[in-house]
Amino acid sequence: MIRLKNICFNYNSRQVLDNIHFRVNLGDRIGLVGPNGSGKTTLCRIIMGLLTPDGGEVEIFGQIRRKENDFAAIRGRIGFLFQDPDDQLFCPTVLEDVAFGPLNQGKSPDEAKRIVQATLARLNLTGFEERFTHKLSGGEKRLVSLATVLSMEPEMLILDEPTTGLDEQTIETLVHLLNSTNLTYIIVSHDKEFLERTTNKTFSICGGEIACS
Amino acid sequence: MHISEGVLAAPVLLVGAALGLAGTAVGLKKLDYDRIPQVALLAAASFVASFIHVPIGPASVHLVLNGILGVMLGWVAFPAILISLFPQAIMFQFGGLTVLGVTTCNMALPAVLGYYAFSAGIRSPKPFVSGLCSFLCGFVAILLSSLAVAGCLVLTGGSFWAGAKMIVLAHIPVMFIEGFITLGCVRFLKKVKPEMLEVVYARP
Amino acid sequence: MKLEEFATGNSFIHHLDPRGKVVAAAFFSGLVSLTQSLTAALAALVLPVILVALARLDFKRLMTRLAVVNGFILFTWFFIPFTFPGRVIYSIGPLDIHWEGVLYACLLTVKSNAIILALIALLGTSPVLDVVHALSHLGVPDKLVHLFFFCFRYLHTIREEYHKLSEALKVRSFRPGTNLHTYRTYAYLVGMLLVRSFHRSQRILEALKCRGFSGRFYILHHYQMKRRDYLFTSCGLVLPCLLVFIL
Numbered sequence: 001m002i003r004l005k006n007i008c009f010n011y012n013s014r015q016v017l018d019n020i021h022f023r024v025n026l027g028d029r030i031g032l033v034g035p036n037g038s039g040k041t042t043l044c045r046i047i048m049g050l051l052t053p054d055g056g057e058v059e060i061f062g063q064i065r066r067k068e069n070d071f072a073a074i075r076g077r078i079g080f081l082f083q084d085p086d087d088q089l090f091c092p093t094v095l096e097d098v099a100f101g102p103l104n105q106g107k108s109p110d111e112a113k114r115i116v117q118a119t120l121a122r123l124n125l126t127g128f129e130e131r132f133t134h135k136l137s138g139g140e141k142r143l144v145s146l147a148t149v150l151s152m153e154p155e156m157l158i159l160d161e162p163t164t165g166l167d168e169q170t171i172e173t174l175v176h177l178l179n180s181t182n183l184t185y186i187i188v189s190h191d192k193e194f195l196e197r198t199t200n201k202t203f204s205i206c207g208g209e210i211a212c213s
Numbered sequence: 214m215h216i217s218e219g220v221l222a223a224p225v226l227l228v229g230a231a232l233g234l235a236g237t238a239v240g241l242k243k244l245d246y247d248r249i250p251q252v253a254l255l256a257a258a259s260f261v262a263s264f265i266h267v268p269i270g271p272a273s274v275h276l277v278l279n280g281i282l283g284v285m286l287g288w289v290a291f292p293a294i295l296i297s298l299f300p301q302a303i304m305f306q307f308g309g310l311t312v313l314g315v316t317t318c319n320m321a322l323p324a325v326l327g328y329y330a331f332s333a334g335i336r337s338p339k340p341f342v343s344g345l346c347s348f349l350c351g352f353v354a355i356l357l358s359s360l361a362v363a364g365c366l367v368l369t370g371g372s373f374w375a376g377a378k379m380i381v382l383a384h385i386p387v388m389f390i391e392g393f394i395t396l397g398c399v400r401f402l403k404k405v406k407p408e409m410l411e412v413v414y415a416r417p
Numbered sequence: 418m419k420l421e422e423f424a425t426g427n428s429f430i431h432h433l434d435p436r437g438k439v440v441a442a443a444f445f446s447g448l449v450s451l452t453q454s455l456t457a458a459l460a461a462l463v464l465p466v467i468l469v470a471l472a473r474l475d476f477k478r479l480m481t482r483l484a485v486v487n488g489f490i491l492f493t494w495f496f497i498p499f500t501f502p503g504r505v506i507y508s509i510g511p512l513d514i515h516w517e518g519v520l521y522a523c524l525l526t527v528k529s530n531a532i533i534l535a536l537i538a539l540l541g542t543s544p545v546l547d548v549v550h551a552l553s554h555l556g557v558p559d560k561l562v563h564l565f566f567f568c569f570r571y572l573h574t575i576r577e578e579y580h581k582l583s584e585a586l587k588v589r590s591f592r593p594g595t596n597l598h599t600y601r602t603y604a605y606l607v608g609m610l611l612v613r614s615f616h617r618s619q620r621i622l623e624a625l626k627c628r629g630f631s632g633r634f635y636i637l638h639h640y641q642m643k644r645r646d647y648l649f650t651s652c653g654l655v656l657p658c659l660l661v662f663i664l
Contacts, residue, residue, distance in 0.1 A: 050623045080627045087620040090570050092546050104629035134573050217489040219528030223451050241560045245633045250618040253567030258614035261575045262607045268593045295564040309536045311441055311450045372501040397604020406612045
């Protein structure tokens with residue numbers, strides 16, 4: 001599904017990614033580990049087209065993507081969960097926020113509402129529609145931002161540190177959800193136990209290089 | 214720097230509203246769609262920062278920060294200041310709807326003037342020039358804003374002379390504090406995030 | 418920051434369409450701010466008092482709010498009675514109090530409070546975002562509405578960041594005083610807030626892009642002007658005119 005070739009990326013003249021190759025196939029459940037600042041988030045943002053690499057080739061869904069428009073086409077198909085849910089949740093109510101993606105995809109308001117209800121039910125969040133996003137607890141915010149991603153019915157997920165700040169019960173919900181989907185996904189995390197339970201492949205980034213372990 | 218509802222004369226209110234509308238229109242025109250989150254969050258940050266009370270002798274003053282906002286935003290300071298006044302206007306009723314135009318002008322016009330007068334100097338690599346210009350930018354913004362408030366009152370009626378003078382005098386310490394804060398703030402931004410001072414939001 | 422302390426309530430006023438309330442509030446403020454007659458201003462004050470009573474707002478909180486926003490009005494009382502030309506009614510040392518000055522200060526006080534009360538009763542009784550939503554229906558440009566919308570959404574988040582930063586200052590035993598160290602520290606605090614907001618706004622924009630944002634927001638809730646809304650708005654336009662122009 002994704003193929004990165006010879007990707008280089010520099011940040012403030014520091015080489016974060018040095019000529020890396022990375023592949024994601026259909027059905028892969030990948031854990032991405034590595035020390036702080038090693039370039040895990042950078043890699044995800046390059047896949048989403050939010051950063052432009054200094055060199056190399058990004059191929060997603062069988063096509064080479066270079067420009068903003070190439071990436072705009074795939075963003076609904078790859079769901080990206082941000083590290084900080086506050087960056088993702090910006091609408092006043094949960095309903096509006098979860099419906100935002102589907103509406104952008106051209107769904108009618110009624111369809112969007114149906115999708116919202118189905119998605120919230122999947123995450124045990126039924127009844128949250130009219131809650132205010134900025135007044136949710138940390139765990140609730142995380143689950144709602146996951147709902148905003150899932151409501152776009154992506155083919156693949158990229159989750160950037162989804163377990164930080166979550167209690168055990170919410171982590172259980174997350175593990176259960178991930179194991180019950182057949183989505184392809186990449187999870188960036190420092191939580192070894194969580195990765196063991198949810199992924200079948202681990203890559204580690206260190207010193208600008210990526211290796212399968 | 215808020216003037217209450219019901220105090221100013223109709224011509225002052227109308228001219229203020231017209232100028233505010235024009236300035237906001239120019240600002241919005243220069244604002245691209247994908248800059249909206251940036252400008253909105255900077256407006257929110259300066260609104261939050263304006264609650265900081267800085268001690269001066271036994272008293273304390275709160276920050277205004279229209280100078281630094283002007284340097285970062287140029288004409289976009291108009292809509293940015295308008296939206297940060299708006300919740301105060303409708304929720305706190307500190308200067309409500311009728312004075313919104315006047316207050317926006319009083320704060321945003323000095324910001325835009327500061328942008329034209331000082332932003333080149335602030336970006337200078339020479340620390341002395343840059344420091345002097347950033348101090349002046351903060352200082353002059355408050356000076357002009359307080360003069361504008363005083364002017365609005367005097368134009369309403371001669372009996373406001375004494376009050377207008379008091380307002381300008383009371384803001385003298387604020388001018389110095391804003392000067393120092395803007396100076397420090399620019400030094401900080403130059404080190405941490407210089408592109409914020411490159412006036413990326415305003416197409417001059 | 419109690420932005421919406423009057424917004425929750427269950428009265429008739431709380432349930433009115435915010436568009437009607439915005440129109441009535443704007444019209445009333447405009448009209449009252451133009452009037453120059455104390456009788457007309459006093460008559461106009463009756464309407465917001467009735468509205469506040471109808472909205473069943475908490476009396477104590479209302480008075481606190483009025484006390485805070487009357488600061489400027491209090492300030493005018495310190496000089497208007499002395500400087501406004503007119504008949505001297507009393508002298509304190511070298512200062513003469515003029516009767517016309519007292520009347521003028523009264524006029525300003527009544528006008529100001531009439532408008533403040535009307536705004537509290539009409540706009541304060543709807544959540545901020547509903548008011549803004551109403552404004553977008555009334556022709557305020559989309560860009561401005563979206564600016565406000567993002568600004569308001571992240572106000573709380575930025576405030577939390579500010580609190581964390583100032584707590585971090587406290588635990589490192591920072592004591593503000595009148596000195597350069599204090600000013601430098603506050604300058605860095607402000608700079609940090611601006612930088613963090615800037616970074617956050619970049620992430621928000623990215624999140625928007627990831628969700629297919631194309632410069633358009635969709636509105637899911639729509640208001641319905643009911644008969645009572647039309648009735649209320651018409652009253653809001655006619656009654657103040659009658660009071661102000663007849664008296």
